[in-house]
Amino acid sequence: MERYDQHLHSNHSxxxxxxxxxxxxxxxxxxxxxxxxxxxxxxxxxxxxxCVYDDEAYSETIEKLRERFGGRIFIGKGxxxxxxxxxxxxxxxxxxxxxxxxxxxxxxxxxxxxxxxxSAWSELETAAGIRRYFENVLEAARCCEKLSRSGSxxxxxxxxxxxxxxxxxxxxxxxxxxxxxxVIDEILATCVSADLIPxxxxxxxxxxxxxxxxxxxTLERYVAAGGTTMVLGSDAHRSExxxxxxDQAVTLLRDAGVQNTAVFKNRKRVEIPLESVAPEAxx
Numbered sequence: 001m002e003r004y005d006q007h008l009h010s011n012h013s014x015x016x017x018x019x020x021x022x023x024x025x026x027x028x029x030x031x032x033x034x035x036x037x038x039x040x041x042x043x044x045x046x047x048x049x050x051c052v053y054d055d056e057a058y059s060e061t062i063e064k065l066r067e068r069f070g071g072r073i074f075i076g077k078g079x080x081x082x083x084x085x086x087x088x089x090x091x092x093x094x095x096x097x098x099x100x101x102x103x104x105x106x107x108x109x110x111x112x113x114x115x116x117x118x119s120a121w122s123e124l125e126t127a128a129g130i131r132r133y134f135e136n137v138l139e140a141a142r143c144c145e146k147l148s149r150s151g152s153x154x155x156x157x158x159x160x161x162x163x164x165x166x167x168x169x170x171x172x173x174x175x176x177x178x179x180x181x182x183v184i185d186e187i188l189a190t191c192v193s194a195d196l197i198p199x200x201x202x203x204x205x206x207x208x209x210x211x212x213x214x215x216x217x218t219l220e221r222y223v224a225a226g227g228t229t230m231v232l233g234s235d236a237h238r239s240e241x242x243x244x245x246x247d248q249a250v251t252l253l254r255d256a257g258v259q260n261t262a263v264f265k266n267r268k269r270v271e272i273p274l275e276s277v278a279p280e281a282x283x
Contacts, residue, residue, distance in 0.1 A: 004272075009236065032242070130180055160214075164177070
């Protein structure tokens, strides 16, 4: 199976202690064709002091991994950028000065508040906070669309577009995003227009939420908007979670009508027909 995990972390991210070599070995053990590290790059003033991203050390690790394992598996160097509109010039300059296989844009905030801090919700109804989050995701997608129209490709993938539901489930016992379906539709249409590939993120499947990010309804909406391709991402912060629940994710993509998955190599997208990544039992 030609599967690639396009979203995972190691000890080069502030919130992971995973050994990079152990990550690669696990990917080999479960039969992945490749994995791409996407270490956190968080520039908000609340996060910047704790951002441990060190491109020199990270690049050295990737080089050593490729020397050790490169004959058996593709090892990509990626980055997960937290969308911060006030820091876009700094972010763009940084990305221009460094080399990556994949650049992922993720939204972890609504306004000036991180969705993963319960205190940020103290003055918000849950549905209102969810909607505010999706409005931020739409702003991020529109930023990518504007850049694309100007001939500048800054971001390749939009990560976990309904990330907010991970935390509303934890805090309030609900992950219903349907009241924001109109905003979600705009996000998906903008992704198609901007040639920005969404991720199907499997982390919430193993965390007990019961569906991926995004779930089946949003996957179908993406196809209805003209989308054909998504990337697979485990969002693993531990080696044993790499590639987790990909069988279920591929089934969800197939049932929704998504045609391809993709891998990014040196910022170039290679599309892989979904049948090439389907569970062997389905072939």
